[in-house]
Amino acid sequence: MKIGIIGGGSIGRLYGRLWHQAGHEIFISSRNPGKLRPFAEGLGDRAYFGDPDQAVAFGDVILLAVNYPSVDDVTTAIRDRAAGKLVIDATNPLTFKPDGSLERTIPENEVAGLVMQSKLPGARVAKSFTSLWTGHVEQHSDVDTPSVAMPLAADVEADRKIVGTLVREAGLVPVDIGDLEASAALDPQSPIWNVVLSADEMRARIDTFRTRKAA
Ligand SMILES: NC(=O)c1ccc[n+]([C@@H]2O[C@H](COP(=O)([O-])OP(=O)(O)OC[C@H]3O[C@@H](n4cnc5c(N)ncnc54)[C@H](OP(=O)(O)O)[C@@H]3O)[C@@H](O)[C@H]2O)c1
Numbered sequence: 217m218k219i220g221i222i223g224g225g226s227i228g229r230l231y232g233r234l235w236h237q238a239g240h241e242i243f244i245s246s247r248n249p250g251k252l253r254p255f256a257e258g259l260g261d262r263a264y265f266g267d268p269d270q271a272v273a274f275g276d277v278i279l280l281a282v283n284y285p286s287v288d289d290v291t292t293a294i295r296d297r298a299a300g301k302l303v304i305d306a307t308n309p310l311t312f313k314p315d316g317s318l319e320r321t322i323p324e325n326e327v328a329g330l331v332m333q334s335k336l337p338g339a340r341v342a343k344s345f346t347s348l349w350t351g352h353v354e355q356h357s358d359v360d361t362p363s364v365a366m367p368l369a370a371d372v373e374a375d376r377k378i379v380g381t382l383v384r385e386a387g388l389v390p391v392d393i394g395d396l397e398a399s400a401a402l403d404p405q406s407p408i409w410n411v412v413l414s415a416d417e418m419r420a421r422i423d424t425f426r427t428r429k430a431a
Pocket of ligand 1: 225245247248268283284286289309345346347349351
């Protein structure tokens with residue numbers, strides 16, 4: 217698969233490396249592409265770097281991994297080129313407050329995946345890779361015997377299958393939680409957010425979360 221990655225920070229580099237190890241072609245990007253040269257050249261063949269527009273043109277699948285304050289700029293820039301493509305949104309609707317704590321930047325009753333789909337109307341948005349800190353993934357990723365769960369959501373079943381394969385290839389266990397509406401369970405402050413869980417533990421917590429929301 218050809219994977220275009222927007223954002224060459226912690227998330228972009230981590231999954232770029234894992235998917236490259238799995239045999240995919242990756243194109244990683246930022247506003248300052250030159251700083252990604254050592255990373256891409258360190259991976260070797262099948263790893264490229266450049267700007268976000270090039271990454272979107274390259275990818276059959278796009279991973280969106282930028283800081284949330286950049287989301288409006290990025291989605292405006294890639295909207296046309298991303299049309300018809302699968303965009304996996306790994307962003308969290310959070311910003312840092314001056315005291316260093318994190319603040320949710322979309323209203324409590326909105327779902328981040330649906331917000332992203334409204335910003336990229338021609339793309340097929342999936343939500344995954346949001347809910348686990350990179351340090352946890354580094355520690356627990358195991359391609360041979362994966363044990364730690366990563367949730368995913370998308371409106372199209374075939375897209376959920378593709379994302380599930382990428383989760384598995386990152387050494388994690390995919391937990392398909394349904395459509396983008398259901399992806400509220402991936403958003404910050406849900407009981408699965410940034411918790412290391414088995415797939416069974418994650419499903420149990422999601423059931424409880426849904427029951428509470430429905431009540
Ligand atoms: N870190 C985690 O453990 C983790 C886990 C799950 C989800 N997430 C989410 O994933 C997203 C990325 O997190 P991160 O930790 O990888 O952040 P990061 O290390 O700060 O990297 C963000 C990257 O986005 C790029 N970027 C920012 N604005 C851009 C723009 N307008 N156009 C293109 N690229 C732009 C930056 O590169 P340039 O400045 O060079 O353009 C930078 O490489 C966030 O939404 C975060 O909430 C993070």
